[in-house]
Amino acid sequence: MSEAVIQARGLGRQFGPVVALRDVTLDVPRSAIFGLLGPNGSGKSTLIRMLCAVLRPTAGSARVLGIDVRQDPEAIKRRIGYMSQKFSLYADLTVGENLAFYGRIYGLSRERQARRVQAVCDLTGVGPFLDRLAGALSGGWKQRLALACALIHEPEVLFLDEPTAGIDPVARRDLWDLLFALAHRGVTMFVTTHYMDEAERCTHVGYVYLGRLIALGTPDELKRSDEVTPPGTRRYELTCPDPPAALAAARAAPAVRDATLFGNTVHVLADGSLSPERLLEQLVPDGAGAALRPIEPALEDVFVALSRAQAARGAA
Amino acid sequence: MSGFLAILLKEFAHIRRGKTTIVFTFVVPALQLTIFGYAIDVTIDNIPLAVLDLDGRQDSRAFIEAMVNTRAFTVRERLQDFGGLRRALSAGRVKAGVIIPANYSERLLRGERAEVQVLVDGSDSQVATTAVNTVSLLATQMSVARGQALNERMQAAAARDPAGRQAFPVDVRPRLLYNPDLESSHFFVPGLIAIILQLVLVFLTSFSIVKEREQGTLEQLFVTPVGRAGLLFGKLLPYALMAFGELLIVLVLMVGVFHVPIQGSLPLLLVLCGLFIVTGLGLGLLISTIAVTQIQSLQLAFLLMMPSVLLSGFMFPRSEMPLPIYLIGAVLPVTYFIEILRGIILRQAETADLLPSIGALGLCCAVILALSMTRFRKQLD
Numbered sequence: 001m002s003e004a005v006i007q008a009r010g011l012g013r014q015f016g017p018v019v020a021l022r023d024v025t026l027d028v029p030r031s032a033i034f035g036l037l038g039p040n041g042s043g044k045s046t047l048i049r050m051l052c053a054v055l056r057p058t059a060g061s062a063r064v065l066g067i068d069v070r071q072d073p074e075a076i077k078r079r080i081g082y083m084s085q086k087f088s089l090y091a092d093l094t095v096g097e098n099l100a101f102y103g104r105i106y107g108l109s110r111e112r113q114a115r116r117v118q119a120v121c122d123l124t125g126v127g128p129f130l131d132r133l134a135g136a137l138s139g140g141w142k143q144r145l146a147l148a149c150a151l152i153h154e155p156e157v158l159f160l161d162e163p164t165a166g167i168d169p170v171a172r173r174d175l176w177d178l179l180f181a182l183a184h185r186g187v188t189m190f191v192t193t194h195y196m197d198e199a200e201r202c203t204h205v206g207y208v209y210l211g212r213l214i215a216l217g218t219p220d221e222l223k224r225s226d227e228v229t230p231p232g233t234r235r236y237e238l239t240c241p242d243p244p245a246a247l248a249a250a251r252a253a254p255a256v257r258d259a260t261l262f263g264n265t266v267h268v269l270a271d272g273s274l275s276p277e278r279l280l281e282q283l284v285p286d287g288a289g290a291a292l293r294p295i296e297p298a299l300e301d302v303f304v305a306l307s308r309a310q311a312a313r314g315a316a
Numbered sequence: 317m318s319g320f321l322a323i324l325l326k327e328f329a330h331i332r333r334g335k336t337t338i339v340f341t342f343v344v345p346a347l348q349l350t351i352f353g354y355a356i357d358v359t360i361d362n363i364p365l366a367v368l369d370l371d372g373r374q375d376s377r378a379f380i381e382a383m384v385n386t387r388a389f390t391v392r393e394r395l396q397d398f399g400g401l402r403r404a405l406s407a408g409r410v411k412a413g414v415i416i417p418a419n420y421s422e423r424l425l426r427g428e429r430a431e432v433q434v435l436v437d438g439s440d441s442q443v444a445t446t447a448v449n450t451v452s453l454l455a456t457q458m459s460v461a462r463g464q465a466l467n468e469r470m471q472a473a474a475a476r477d478p479a480g481r482q483a484f485p486v487d488v489r490p491r492l493l494y495n496p497d498l499e500s501s502h503f504f505v506p507g508l509i510a511i512i513l514q515l516v517l518v519f520l521t522s523f524s525i526v527k528e529r530e531q532g533t534l535e536q537l538f539v540t541p542v543g544r545a546g547l548l549f550g551k552l553l554p555y556a557l558m559a560f561g562e563l564l565i566v567l568v569l570m571v572g573v574f575h576v577p578i579q580g581s582l583p584l585l586l587v588l589c590g591l592f593i594v595t596g597l598g599l600g601l602l603i604s605t606i607a608v609t610q611i612q613s614l615q616l617a618f619l620l621m622m623p624s625v626l627l628s629g630f631m632f633p634r635s636e637m638p639l640p641i642y643l644i645g646a647v648l649p650v651t652y653f654i655e656i657l658r659g660i661i662l663r664q665a666e667t668a669d670l671l672p673s674i675g676a677l678g679l680c681c682a683v684i685l686a687l688s689m690t691r692f693r694k695q696l697d
Contacts, residue, residue, distance in 0.1 A: 054538050077541045088536035090326070092333045097326075104322030105540045159539075 003066055005030050005157055005188040006051060010060030013046050020046040023060065024213045026206060033179060033189045035202030037303060042208045044192045045161065051190065052082055052159055065156055078106065081155035085162035087146040091135030095126055095145055098134050099152060106153035113152075120148040124178065140171030147178065158182065160191045164198065176201055196300045207303050210314065215306050223297045228305045229269070233257055235297055236276065238266040238283060240290035246283050253282045260304055267301055268292075319542030323550025327524070331554060337520065341558045342565060345512045349566050352508055353574050357500045360446040365389040366410040368401045371420040379416060379432065382458065388450040401435070411437045412447045424462075494579075494662045501574045506657040507630040509566050513589070514596050514624060514650050515617075516562055520555045521600025522613040530609055544693060552597050559593050570661075580660035584667060588660070588674065592653045595681040599649075602688035605695060624650045649680035 004027035011024040021043035028034045038044050049055035051064055053073030062069045064076050089098050099120070103113040121127035124144040129137065134145060143163065150158060160179075164172045176198065179189055183203075191202065199205050200219055207215035215222055222228065229235060240246045246266050250259035256279075258269040270279050276292050284290040297305075331337045365383070369376050383389045392410050395401050401413045415433040423430040434451050438444045464482050467473055475485040495502040528534045528551075537547060570576050578585060599620065607613035625631060627645040634645050645651045652673040659665030659673070667674070 052539050074541055077539060080539070082536065082539035084532060084536065086532035086535075088532040090330070090533060091531070093326070093329055097329055101322055101326045102540070104325065105319050105537075105542055107318070107541075 003063075004028055005032075006034070006062075006064050006190060008047075008051070008060065008062040011047070011050060011057050011062050012059030013043075013050060013055065014058045019211055021050075021208070021211050024208075025060075026213065026216055028188060028190060028204060030188050031183050031186050032203045033183050033191060033201070035199045035205040036190065036192045036208065037194070037196075037199055037205060038192075038208035043211045044208055047208065048159055048161055048190065048192060052080060053077055078153070079156050081150035081153070081158040083146050083150040083158070083160050083163055085165040087139075087142045089134040089142060089146055089149065092133065094131050094133055095137070096130035098145060098149055099130075102149040102152045108153060116152050116154065120151050123151070123181070124148040139167055140174070143167055143171065143175060144178075147175070151182075155187070157188045157190065160189065162192050162194065164193065164195065172198075196298065196303075199299050205299065207306060209307050209310050212310070214310050215302065219299055222299065222302045225302075227309055228297055228302045230257070232272050233269055234272045235295055235301065236268045236270065236279070236292045237262070237295045238268055238280075238290065238292050239264070240266070240284050241288070246290075249283050249285075253279075255279065255282065258305065258308070260301070262298075262300070267295070267298075269305075318546050319537075319540070320546035320550045323542065323547055324553060327551055327554040330524070331558070337558075341516055341520065341562050345516060345562050346565055346569055348512055349505065349508055349569050350573060353501055353505050353570075356504045356508075358442070359498065359500055360443055361387045362390040363388055363412055363443055363447050364392040364410040366393040366395055366401050366404040366413040367391055368395045368398065368413065368415045370418040371416050373421045375421040375424055376416045379420075379458070380414070382454055383414065383451065386450050386454060388446060405435060405437055408437075411440070411443055414451075499576075502576050502662055503658070504630075505570050505574050505576050506661045507628075507654045509563070509570065510592070510628075510650050510653045510657055511621075511625060511630055512566060513559060513563055513592065514599070514653075515621060517555065517559050517593060517596030518600045518603065518617050518620060519614075520558065521552060521597050522603040522607065522617060523610060524551060524555065525601065525604035526607050526610050526613045529604070548601075548689070548692065552601070555600075556593055556597055559596065560590070563589050563593075576661065578661050579664035580666065585657075585660045588653075588656050588670075588677070591674075591677060591681060592649065592656075595649045595653075595677065595684055598681065598684035598688050601692060602684060605688060605691035624648055627651075628654055630654055646676075647680070649677055649684070652677040652680065 006026070006028035008024050008026050012022040013020050024047060026034075036044050036047065046055065050057050050069060051062055053064070053069045053076040056070060065079055067076050069076060090101070093101065096117075099117050100113070103116060108116060118127075121130070124147055126141065126145050126148050129141065129145075134142065137145060147163075164175060167175070172195075179191070180201075183189060191198070193199060202219065204218055205215070205222065206213050215225075217225070238246055238250070243261055243264055243266050247259055247261055250256045250266060250268050253270075255271045255274045256268055257271070260267050266283075268279070268283070276294070280287065280290060280292045283292075367380055369380065380391065384391060389412065393400075393404050395404065398415070401415065404410045405413055413435040415435070417431060417433075420430045420432070432455070434447070436444045436447045464473075467482060473482045475483045477483040492498065525534075528537075567578070571578065603613050603616045603620070607616055623644055627634070627637070627641060628648050628651040629645060630650075634642055634651070637645065655673040656665075656670055656677065659670050663669075
């Protein structure tokens with residue numbers, strides 16, 4: 001068993017008196033797609049910047065590709081790719097010039113550069129636009145170009161910081177198809193995102209809340225965890241004409257541990273001893289147009305449950 | 317220095333693509349030098365004058381003629397009453413008015429004191445000073461001439477020249493060095509070169525760095541193996557080269573169009589210009605470490621330009637300034653660069669003559685570079 005590609009042990013970072021991130025321990029195996037979730041300001045960017053060897057940790061340690069981020073940041077930078085939510089391209093340079101620039105930055109030889117430009121063009125499809133100004137591309141194509149630039153030097157690990165923010169759904173799906181293709185070739189990916197559907201596609205997910213990594217595992221592991229679905233409870237989806245009223249009723253019902261609105265439905269975590277019929281009676285007394293069906297927790301349920309538990313611990 | 321070449325080539329691609337940079341560097345300074353070089357002319361002549369001549373005889377006409385002959389005045393209006401004169405002044409049609417009393421000729425003839433009143437609009441102090449000095453000198457000369465004529469009749473003289481003619485007892489002979497024709501352009505054009513060079517340097521460098529931060533590309537570069545030195549030199553060198561090209565253009569204009577020859581050593585001039593260019597790049601870098609947006613960098617650059625124009629000695633002599641203002645000028649590198657330029661171009665100054673200015677400019681350069689590099693480094697961490 002080879003060493004994990006990304007490895008953090010008790011990693012933390014303080015900015016003056018403010019602790020942005022504390023005690024993060026995680027392993028990301030080769031070819032994994034690791035999804036990092038969490039609210040804005042929770043410490044996601046701090047973590048990704050430390051793993052990219054841009055920001056020095058103030059506690060613990062991290063190794064990327066076996067290299068310590070503190071000891072040889074430059075060696076790490078040569079072997080990773082990074083793509084941010086802003087698609088940091090030079091708008092007044094052409095697609096080809098942007099690719100050539102990043103190729104030179106990584107010191108690619110002339111032949112390797114030509115080969116790599118061809119390869120990333122084949123992968124991302126930006127080939128036909130080589131002579132177009134990057135600023136003239138649409139959002140989805142800018143994102144593809146940014147990915148192409150991040151891949152020009154064949155990185156073994158790719159860090160993506162909210163790569164799909166502000167992109168239309170089709171482009172978003174296309175990007176994820178590209179990421180899967182890359183993972184298949186052995187590239188390890190570390191992605192931050194706000195989208196639950198994207199998190200569901202990851203092989204591993206972590207959830208950062210208030211500077212702590214409070215959940216870590218495969219999506220299935222997390223859904224099955226006791227903290228999300230405690231022993232003796234069951235999760236239901238309630239469909240009814242007036243979900244807000246049902247939510248209030250659910251929160252008042254003694255048998256209900258937790259209830260959250262999900263679009264037009266209410267997700268309810270209730271004692272397993274209570275039959276679905278009795279539960280429905282308590283939630284929607286007249287019963288008209290209401291239905292209850294048992295469900296598996298979605299990742300969103302997982303993160304809601306874990307955030308609430310963490311906030312309760314923090315308040316206690 | 318890793319990544320230096322990549323950044324350098326990219327920066328030249330930006331410059332090639334964005335035509336405004338080239339225009340701003342090469343065309344605008346040439347235009348500025350030409351326009352401002354002609355516009356800034358502090359020799360004041362042809363001050364509009366209103367005449368109220370109540371005497372109207374030969375002596376009074378001779379006085380007016382003498383005033384016009386100084387070339388400081390030009391007669392705009394001839395009026396009949398005092399009210400008309402006041403209105404011409406308050407309306408701003410004239411800057412000065414001369415009133416010759418009705419008994420001017422009689423009093424001169426009788427050997428009495430003849431009083432001529434001159435009213436001067438004091439709102440423009442430079443014009444007013446010139447007007448007052450000119451009429452005072454004129455009155456003195458005319459009085460002396462009358463005195464000498466009287467002496468001649470009495471066979472007396474305060475002093476005589478070797479030919480036996482009357483002469484001034486004290487003979488002061490001013491000789492103008494370096495700029496014998498007192499051309500304003502000789503004084504202003506070298507200073508203008510310094511101001512324009514600083515303008516171009518500070519704007520170009522601060523813009524190019526702040527733009528990269530604003531776009532987020534700077535953040536992207538930190539994740540690559542580009543070294544700090546490679547990043548810094550790759551970004552600054554193109555602008556240093558552009559500024560040097562611009563300098564050569566304005567120097568050629570100075571010599572060719574304004575006929576201000578370079579009296580001193582050209583190599584010395586270029587070397588010291590190089591020192592100032594490095595200082596200017598440092599200033600641009602410093603601004604880029606303070607400003608977050610391009611708008612802010614624009615504001616900061618303007619904040620720097622105002623004192624550079626007004627307090628550096630470019631427009632007004634610094635020796636006249638109150639101490640606190642004088643000290644502001646003392647921390648501006650352009651102050652010393654203007655002294656160096658005027659020294660070499662006009663006075664044929666050599667290295668030894670300029671040592672204080674060179675030392676001060678070097679010190680400014682070192683401090684600015686140290687400060688800006690430290691701040692730039694910190695922001696990368």
